[in-house]
Amino acid sequence: xxxxxxxxxxxxxxxxxxxxxxxxxxxxxxxxxxxxxxxxxxxxxxxxxxxxxxxxxxxxxxxxxxxxxxxxxxxxxxxxxxxxxxxxxxxxxxxxxxxxxxxxxxxxxxxxxxxxxxxxxxxxxxxxxxxxxxxxxxxxxxxxxxxxxxxxxxxxxxxxxxxxxxxxxxxxxxxxxxxxxxxxxxxxxxxxxxxxxxxxxxxxxxxxxxxxxxxxxxxxxxxxxxxxxxxxxxxxxxxxxxxxxxxxxxxxxxxxxxxxxxxxxxxxxxxxxxxxxxxxxxxxxxxxxxxxxxxxxxxxxxxxxxxxxxx
Amino acid sequence: xxxxxxxxxxxxxxxxxxxxxxxxxxxxxxxxxxxxxxxxxxxxxxxxxxxxxxxxxxxxxxxxxxxxxxxxxxxxxxxxxxxxxxxxxxxxxxxxxxxxxxxxxxxxxxxxxxxxxxxxxxxxxxxxxxxxxxxxxxxxxxxxxxxxxxxxxxxxxxxxxxxxxxxxxxxxx
Numbered sequence: 001x002x003x004x005x006x007x008x009x010x011x012x013x014x015x016x017x018x019x020x021x022x023x024x025x026x027x028x029x030x031x032x033x034x035x036x037x038x039x040x041x042x043x044x045x046x047x048x049x050x051x052x053x054x055x056x057x058x059x060x061x062x063x064x065x066x067x068x069x070x071x072x073x074x075x076x077x078x079x080x081x082x083x084x085x086x087x088x089x090x091x092x093x094x095x096x097x098x099x100x101x102x103x104x105x106x107x108x109x110x111x112x113x114x115x116x117x118x119x120x121x122x123x124x125x126x127x128x129x130x131x132x133x134x135x136x137x138x139x140x141x142x143x144x145x146x147x148x149x150x151x152x153x154x155x156x157x158x159x160x161x162x163x164x165x166x167x168x169x170x171x172x173x174x175x176x177x178x179x180x181x182x183x184x185x186x187x188x189x190x191x192x193x194x195x196x197x198x199x200x201x202x203x204x205x206x207x208x209x210x211x212x213x214x215x216x217x218x219x220x221x222x223x224x225x226x227x228x229x230x231x232x233x234x235x236x237x238x239x240x241x242x243x244x245x246x247x248x249x250x251x252x253x254x255x256x257x258x259x260x261x262x263x264x265x266x267x268x269x270x271x272x273x274x275x276x277x278x279x280x281x282x283x284x285x286x287x288x289x290x291x292x293x294x295x296x297x298x299x300x301x302x303x304x305x306x307x308x309x310x311x
Numbered sequence: 312x313x314x315x316x317x318x319x320x321x322x323x324x325x326x327x328x329x330x331x332x333x334x335x336x337x338x339x340x341x342x343x344x345x346x347x348x349x350x351x352x353x354x355x356x357x358x359x360x361x362x363x364x365x366x367x368x369x370x371x372x373x374x375x376x377x378x379x380x381x382x383x384x385x386x387x388x389x390x391x392x393x394x395x396x397x398x399x400x401x402x403x404x405x406x407x408x409x410x411x412x413x414x415x416x417x418x419x420x421x422x423x424x425x426x427x428x429x430x431x432x433x434x435x436x437x438x439x440x441x442x443x444x445x446x447x448x449x450x451x452x453x454x455x456x457x458x459x460x461x462x463x464x465x466x467x468x469x470x471x472x473x474x475x476x477x478x479x480x481x482x483x484x
Contacts, residue, residue: 001391021391028377028392037428040380301380302389 003302007119007126010135011176019181023145025298026291033069033294043072046304049097051107052129053079053090053114058265058289059129059138063106066296072304075102090114091121098124104304107131112169125303133167139264140173142295144181146288147219150260155182160213162188163223163245163272166195166234170264171223175202188213189245192234210245214255221262222247222272238271248274252282260284315441315460315468316481324457325354328438329361331455332407339370341433342405347422348377348393351410353472354440358409372399376408381421395425402430407455411470413439416451441468441481 003018011019032040048067052060060076067074077097079085084093094105104125107115112132119126130136148154159178165171165187178185179202186205187194199206207213214220225241235241247261261273261283269275278285316324336342344362346355352375359373374397379390408422419437426435438455443462460483462468467484471477 002389025392028379028394031395032380035428036430039428041424042380042382042385045386304385 006303007115007128008137008299008303009115009119009126009128011137011140011173011180012135014137014177014180016180019141019144019177022141022295022298022302023148025302026141026145026295029069029297029301030291030294032297033290039069039071041071042301043067043070043304046070046103047073047075047101048104048106048300049102050074050076050129051094051097051105051109052077053084053107053109054130056108056129058292059108059136062289062292063127063129063138063296066293066300067106069293070297070300072104072300090118094118094122098122104300127299127303130169132169133172134169135173135176136169136264137173138292138296138299139170140177141299142288142292143170143174143221143262143264144177145291145295146262146284147260149287149291150284151218154178157183158186158216158218159183159221160186160188160207160217160219161221161223162210162213162247164193164225165189165198165223166193167226168223170221174221175204179203186213186216190235190241210247211251214247214251214259217259219260219262220247221264223264224266224268225271238268242271246270246272246274247277249276249280252277252280258282262288265289312469312482312484314480315483316458318479321479321481324440325357326361328440328455328457329358329365332358332438333362333365335436336405336407339366339372341403342407343372343374343399343401344407344409345374345376345397345401345426347408347410347418348375348379348395350412350470353470353475354411354438355409358438372404374398376422376425378418378421378425381425383417383421397429400430401426401432403433405434405436406432407436407438409438411439412441412443412468413437413451413453414443414446414468416447416449419451420449440470443468 001021004015005013050063064074106127106129108129109131112134114131115126115128128137161171161174175185186207188207191208263285267273267278344359346352363371377393377395379392436454439453440457442453442456442459444459469482469484471480473479
């Protein structure tokens with residue numbers, strides 16, 4: 001068994017089998033992470049560069065930890081403080097790094113499609129760690145892994161993705177993945193934050209009423225309001241957004257059934273999610289972070305191997 | 312295909328291996344049995360079943376170890392991992408590793424590395440159903456051997472199990 005792709009650029013390019021393989025492999029890596037020595041020597045001879053052109057806490061730490069748990073050598077690159085500020089192009093930067101014998105590139109960039117561009121020009125395997133408003137495939141995978149772990153299946157699961165759909169790469173990866181695995185998907189939020197074409201393009205339900213969305217779903221994946229990507233006024237104030245679309249414990253308790261709350265982080269506490277809901281028993285936000293390492297180990301492992309004998 | 316062990320011989324061999332393990336580890340107090348995934352588990356399941364018949368209930372500690380992540384040929388070919396399940400500590404225990412065929416010794420080398428990541432066992436022994444002699448690429452030998460055979464590289468040893476392949480038999484192709 002092998003992945004059908006050479007790079008992990010987006011969930012869009014993966015088959016259902018690929019997704020299954022990554023999730024199953026991640027299950028075994030999760031077991032590794034429970035051992036007294038949480039490390040395996042699989043990628044001992046692989047060097048990986050983490051190329052972060054955009055800020056990140058969770059994803060960067062999670063990737064770095066995953067690489068270390070696989071015994072890979074890692075180098076970290078952040079755009080601030082590098083020669084990017086001197087005007088070096090993306091391709092030049094990467095080619096310079098690769099000439100130092102680097103095998104894989106983990107990359108985050110604020111421009112959608114940056115890793116796809118790179119994949120056309122360099123031989124190394126690329127993992128997209130988030131590109132603009134396009135995709136964040138490992139987040140989609142770890143969300144699915146966490147749902148499957150908590151509820152036992154993906155097929156037939158009702159998942160509501162709530163909030164800033166328009167600017168969210170997490171939403172895109174979630175939609176692609178969940179549809180491929182046979183889950184039912186609903187997007188919910190204010191009309192200004194939901195792209196008009198989304199119902200036709202992705203065959204998802206659209207709901208503008210938060211309570212109705214929560215009553216329908218098994219899992220609510222709550223997204224962050226991405227103020228840094230919004231260059232026009234799409235809702236009047238954070239307070240108003242919170243009143244209409246904020247989730248709190250009282251609202252959760254009034255629902256007919258207990259739903260699972262997820263969030264890719266970082267949480268804007270008191271905006272999309274109140275503390276009493278974010279820290280409640282129903283929330284699996286910290287499990288998502290924990291599972292992130294195992295899922296990224298699986299992706300790195302599966303993309304590193306089977307290249308024939310390399311020196 | 313030449314038969315190495317037929318169904319009856321296979322069952323007797325498993326019984327003998329189980330008794331030999333018990334001979335050296337009388338009441339299994341400080342001993343754990345670990346089968347190597349995926350094919351070694353068929354042998355270890357049978358050995359454990361036999362051993363359980365012979366000792367007090369609840370004294371057999373049995374785990375399964377997958378060595379995929381410890382292989383030395385990751386770069387050549389990608390392998391899909393199986394499940395590791397060792398629900399006890401192996402610190403200061405005697406460990407009996409169980410596999411079906413001992414050939415180059417590379418699997419056992421990987422298994423030893425994997426095992427040490429779970430703790431420091433007092434002693435590790437190896438129980439093997441079929442030992443292909445004179446074909447080792449590493450200095451590894453078994454403590455319990457079901458049957459030793461001489462074979463050449465182009466030959467293949469196949470172990471069939473009822474649960475998976477419909478019959479219990481060991482053959483040389």
